Amino acid sequence: MSHTEKIVEQAMQIFIKQGIKAVRMDDIARQMGISKRTLYELFTDKETLLYMAVERYFERCDERRTAMCADARNVLEAIFIGLSDVMAQSETTDRIMGNLRRFYPAVYGRMLREGAEKNRRGIREKLEQGIADGFFVPDFNLDLAITMLYHTASALVARRDLLLPEGMSDRKAFIQVMTTFFRGIATAKGLELIDRYKDRLESAEELP
Known part of the structure; x- marks a missing residue:
């Protein structure tokens, strides 16, 4: 270094x-x-x-x-491992980006643009891999799905303008919304794994 x-x-x-x-x-x-x-x-x-x-x-x-994710057995497992870490880091990430937006808007804007481009590429790779592996159906608009997933996840992590039902934690909301999205494009093969990983996230167990 x-x-x-x-x-x-x-x-x-x-x-x-x-x-x-x-x-x-x-x-x-x-x-x-x-x-x-x-x-x-x-x-x-x-x-x-x-x-x-x-x-x-x-x-x-x-x-x-x-x-x-190095030892993940499939792309769905990698997705849920990644989601778990996003949730674990959300408070720090939100604090950093919130302070940038408030005090250094030029830096915030640059990070937002570059981060969005990079994250969208990562989402595309995982969705395409999921389709190739038979976990996701092939007949959905990939660009629309990427946009919906990226902006929904960003809003949930930032916790801005989001009114959660009484008693629902940010973590539970994140898990529910993300798994609902993936279930919507999943094949029967994918649904089985999604439900399994969702249950483990909710119980805070370490993914295998």
Whole structure:
């Protein structure tokens, strides 16, 4: 890992722990034991470093999910493992994106655009693999399904403008909405696995 990458990695941890708005470049330089001049020579301004640090946070999320799914026996299992981690990280992710939207809208807009493109590609790959493996029916509009799944999942994770029924947790709502979506495009073969993984998510058991 290069010197710049180490700074980005450490800055990511500082922003997550102490808050994006509260942390100044002076604070980062002091906590890392480097001069503020060096920090500005490498990153120009706080927004540049902030973008790279948040980008690294999402890269870490992707790396963790890839590792978690390495032994998945099929794409449906991988989907539900990924959903479980999305739920586990939703509070941190929501806090980061909420602070960006409020205090650094330019960085927020860039992360949103780039994240949407990347996530949509990932959703497409999994849906296409599910069709090829016989878990999903082939006769649905893939682009519409990707849009619906991406925006629904984003709204649930962000928990904005979402009125949940009394007594229903965010986690339960997420599981129910996501599994309802996948059941809607599933074959008989897929339904059996979806119901199995849904039950394990709801009981918070580790997927096999």
